[in-house]
Amino acid sequence: MLVPLKETSVESLLKTSTQALAELQVPREQLSEVLEQICNGSCGAIYRTKMHTGDPAKSKIIVLKALKEPAAFHEVQDFLGRIQFHQYLGKHQNLVQLDGCCTEREPLYMVLEDVAQGDLLGFLWTCRRDIMTMNGLLYDITEKQVYHIGKQVLSALEFLQDKHLFHGDVAARNILIQCDLTAKLCGLGLAYEVHTQGAISSARTIPLKWLAPERLLLRPAGIQGDIWSFGILLYEMVTLGAPPYPEVPPVSILQHLQRGKVMKRPSSCSHTMYSLMKSCWRWKEDSRPSLKELCSRLNTAARTADDEVVLQVPELVVPELYANVAGISVENLSHSYSIL
Numbered sequence: 001m002l003v004p005l006k007e008t009s010v011e012s013l014l015k016t017s018t019q020a021l022a023e024l025q026v027p028r029e030q031l032s033e034v035l036e037q038i039c040n041g042s043c044g045a046i047y048r049t050k051m052h053t054g055d056p057a058k059s060k061i062i063v064l065k066a067l068k069e070p071a072a073f074h075e076v077q078d079f080l081g082r083i084q085f086h087q088y089l090g091k092h093q094n095l096v097q098l099d100g101c102c103t104e105r106e107p108l109y110m111v112l113e114d115v116a117q118g119d120l121l122g123f124l125w126t127c128r129r130d131i132m133t134m135n136g137l138l139y140d141i142t143e144k145q146v147y148h149i150g151k152q153v154l155s156a157l158e159f160l161q162d163k164h165l166f167h168g169d170v171a172a173r174n175i176l177i178q179c180d181l182t183a184k185l186c187g188l189g190l191a192y193e194v195h196t197q198g199a200i201s202s203a204r205t206i207p208l209k210w211l212a213p214e215r216l217l218l219r220p221a222g223i224q225g226d227i228w229s230f231g232i233l234l235y236e237m238v239t240l241g242a243p244p245y246p247e248v249p250p251v252s253i254l255q256h257l258q259r260g261k262v263m264k265r266p267s268s269c270s271h272t273m274y275s276l277m278k279s280c281w282r283w284k285e286d287s288r289p290s291l292k293e294l295c296s297r298l299n300t301a302a303r304t305a306d307d308e309v310v311l312q313v314p315e316l317v318v319p320e321l322y323a324n325v326a327g328i329s330v331e332n333l334s335h336s337y338s339i340l
Contacts, residue, residue, distance in 0.1 A: 010076050010106075017080045018104045024083065026051070026100035026111050035064065043079060044068035044107075048114060051099070062099055065110040079108055085192045089163065094156035096176060096184045115176035115184050120149070121333070123177045124241035125317045140310035143270060146237045147302035149175075149183045153233065154295045156185035161223050161291060165191045168200060168221055170229035171210050172236040173333060190221075207328045208253050209244045213283055216254040224285035227294065231280025238269045240313040243326035250327030257283070268311050272301050 018025065035047040044066040051062045067079045086098040100111040117123060127141050153175060160167060167174075168190030176184040193201050200221055208216065212228035215221055232244050245263060248256045262281045265274040276297060282288050289297065323330045 010071075010073055013073070013076060013080070014103055014105065014108075021080075021083060021087070021101060021103060024087070024098070024101045025104070026102055026109075028102055031062075031064070031102075031109075031111075038063070041065060043075070051111065061114045061116070063112040063114050065112060067106075067108040069107055071106070071108075076108065079110075081196060082192055083110060085188075085195055088195070089188075092156060092159045094152045094183055094185055095159070095188075096186045115178055117177050117179055119173055120175040120177045120183065121172035121236070121241050124172060124237060127311070128240050128313050128316055141237070141240070142305075142307050142310055143238070143273065144302055144305040144307035145181060146234065146273070146311075147298050147305055148181060149177075149237065150230070150234060151295060151298050151302070152183040153185055153230065154291055154298065156183075157223070157226055157230070158291045158295070160188075160191060165194055166221065166223040167191055167226050167229075168194070169206050169210065170226050170233055171207070172233060172241060173328075175233075194221075207326060207332075208250045209248075209327055211253075212285070213254070213257050214285060216257070222285070223291065224288050227280050227288045227291070230294070231277040234273060234277050234280075235263060235266065235269075238273060238311065239266050240268075240311055241317060241322075242266075242313070243322055246325055268313065270306070272305075276301065 030052050032050040032052065035049050038046045038048055040046070045068070047064040047066065048061060049064055050059055052059050067075065071079070080103060083098070083101050083103070089095070091097055096115060097113045098110060099113055102109040102111070124141070153170070157167060157170070167185065167188065169187055170185075174185065174187035176186055178184070190200055190206075193199070206215070210229045210232050212225040215225050235244055236242065245253060245256065260283075262278060265271070269277075276294070279289050279297075280294070319330055319333055322328075323333060
């Protein structure tokens with residue numbers, strides 16, 4: 001059932017939408033009154049709290065994405081539309097899951113699964129330290145684990161492609177990572193725009209260094225652009241979160257690519273992985289591998305990949321310097337714990 005968008009008041013819209021989203025409604029009394037604020041998202045505050053089910057053994061930590069108050073009618077409409085979009089998508093093991101919502105009255109909440117370890121970019125930066133402890137376990141990252149994470153991202157992209165969607169902003173900052181190295185693709189705001197409007201909003205700003213040439217030339221976006229960005233993601237992982245094209249100013253990236261230049265092979269990158277990256281960075285969209293071809297190549301490469309030598313980069317990251325080189329605002333380095 002679709003959420004009607006012709007309602008003329010917030011109250012009537014909430015009443016109608018709550019009926020349409022009945023199967024997702026979470027009784028507010030199941031949510032703990034103790035809210036730990038994680039950050040401020042674009043729509044409102046993001047909290048971590050506990051959801052009770054009546055059985056203490058089954059209580060779990062969840063994340064609440066709140067819509068700011070007071071919210072304008074179009075903001076409420078958009079918030080509800082994003083919940084509806086999640087209903088359309090359904091569940092996938094490599095997407096952040098929506099556990100429910102509270103929409104019968106304000107404040108409005110999305111109830112999301114908690115991916116406590118945070119975003120992949122921050123995880124990679126932490127891996128630059130000598131020892132990384134995660135829930136009492138020591139974690140480093142090897143080439144084989146890079147393939148493991150990459151295959152999960154491809155699985156999420158294939159899931160979107162099956163629904164005639166694409167992501168549009170594949171990057172380490174838009175992937176959440178769990179303690180067992182399960183990857184969760186998030187930041188599906190562009191996919192939502194394509195689903196509802198048929199195209200990406202011209203107001204949407206994406207960091208230039210992750211964009212395929214056709215996107216930089218303002219041509220229509222598609223899944224082949226995600227393939228290009230996936231190659232950048234492999235570079236991010238194998239360099240433990242280095243910014244792409246460190247020697248090129250963000251505003252000059254199109255001219256750099258038009259000269260036929262791509263990033264050089266990092267010292268920590270095998271020739272096999274670099275070959276995969278370069279196949280993603282072919283100028284013509286139709287010459288890049290498909291998601292299925294990429295997944296097959298990653299599976300083949302993973303079988304012989306090094307699972308003992310830990311990837312090492314001695315320099316620690318200064319977020320402000322990274323943001324300047326990458327062409328990203330420092331605020332955008334803090335993820336919003338959301339599929340959208």
